[in-house]
Amino acid sequence: MILDRKQVEEIAFLARLELTEEEKEEYAAQLSAILSHVAKLQELDTTGVPPTVHILPVSNVLREDEPGESLPVELALANAPEKAEGCFVVPRILEE
């Protein structure tokens, strides 16, 4: 298997996902199967080939900097699970 259980735990942590013990086993097997399939790509000679960074022939898109309508605070907060005084509320991140 390309990925073991420990690697699955590390990836899950990076992605801020919580997995059950059973899911760790399952994901290790499933992700390994997918990765071994996509490994076929290594057969393709890409020496000196630039990666696609954008599919369209555009670089910078500019327009006049004119003030326009923007989202009022109360609408921007309308879907917030918790809010106070015009702000999003998050759990405490600093110890007292």
Add this chain to the structure above:
Amino acid sequence: MELWKLPAHSLHKLLVGGEVTAQEITSAFLQRLREVEPQLQAFITVTEELALEQAQEIDRRREKGEELPPLAGIPFALKDNISVRGIPTTCGSKMLENYIPVYDATIYKRLREAGSVLVGKTNMDEFAMGSSTEFSAFHVTRNPWNLERVPGGSSGGSAAAIAAGAANFALGTDTGGSIRQPAAFCGIVGIKPTYGRVSRYGVIPFASSLDQAGPMARTVTDAALVLNVISGHDQRDSTALKEPVPDYTSYLVPDVAGLKIGVPKEYFGEGIAPEVGAAIWEGIRLLEKLGARVEEFSLQTASHCLSAYYIIAPAEASSNLACYDGIRYGYRADVDDLLGMYTKSRRVLGSEVRRRIMLGTYALSAGYYDAYYHKAQQARTLIRQEFKEAFEKYDVLITPTTPNVAFALGAMVDDLLAMYLSDVCTLAANLAGLPAISLPCGFSQGMPIGMQILGKPFAEGKILQVAYTFEQETEYHKEFPPVSKGVM
């Protein structure tokens, strides 16, 4: 007269001629919707009241003598990842079950300006990740041609609704085939426009360099009318190019004389059901008889598209879906510490979504980036290059839309690679940013078969013309599904 069976251009004539009202049209579709919805479960939200209000407004405009645009009073459905202010937009996910957008997607706004009437938001695989709509967090949608089979995905709700006549047209989104594959499975027309043709503002992202919204309809003409409305630059989406938007209906001319069709051999090889391959070839021969020139050729990169796609799409998704952290919108678990709040909130994401986030996170992580993501983006350059060369020789390319007809419900949920392979014919258009259309071209096992026509960037007109020519010569699009259990 069954109004729900009529194409938009016929309904328009009846409406402006004063033979029916917009409210009668909307009521007819809503009645059909109520009739088929218990079997199909194509919708997440039905907006009946809103639809009747919008239809009433069209009737008032007509009474005042206003000239109505072609899609005014025509009922449509939106895939549930397209934002509508004040209407739940769930993306098929528990994460967004209670999310109510505070702004409209540009494409919805444009359809409203054109006077179309919203009947509901359709079911989809969670965050558009899937090929059967079975990964919706809410319910399974069934195929109107056979209720024991999947409608395809991820725009499966839109496809099933249009095939059954619950709305005249719908919008779907297509990241690797999510408009064309369900269109093929349900026997309708679906267009993935050129990347940059249609604004993505207000469309909840899956993989931003591949996503594109497009029309799903019963006829090529109706699809062209919808494309006319949704195409064009948007100040709110800098990737929606300023390229001029032609009147796509001007391409609806039955003429393929001298047209050069390229047929890539790799799309007819291993894994393609013989009946499907035969139906596509029969279609190609028909176009040849009508004056097109046909040539087989080889697309060397074809076998690498699936691999490149299953690195690039999850990588972009893992980054896009990082916003579901329980803070600004979406589900939030009641936990006191920040890290715990993130991980517990993200537990509501379904297994396929989490799997793809994991895959993408891995492909982008230090030490693996070069082997996976960088390599896949290099492959993408080669894929684009090969298509560019092909279009120097051919006007359009024709392939099957899917390797087989719609599969049975539950048949592939445990075999992910097999499920991913059902998109093998459609992925290249997303990777290369090309426009592609799927249209009905036959039946096998009582299920529709879809033919895919690909064009150069911004050559939507050309693929519409070829599709229209084929449609005028065939009867497949005239069939209506039984909305009952078939013989398996």
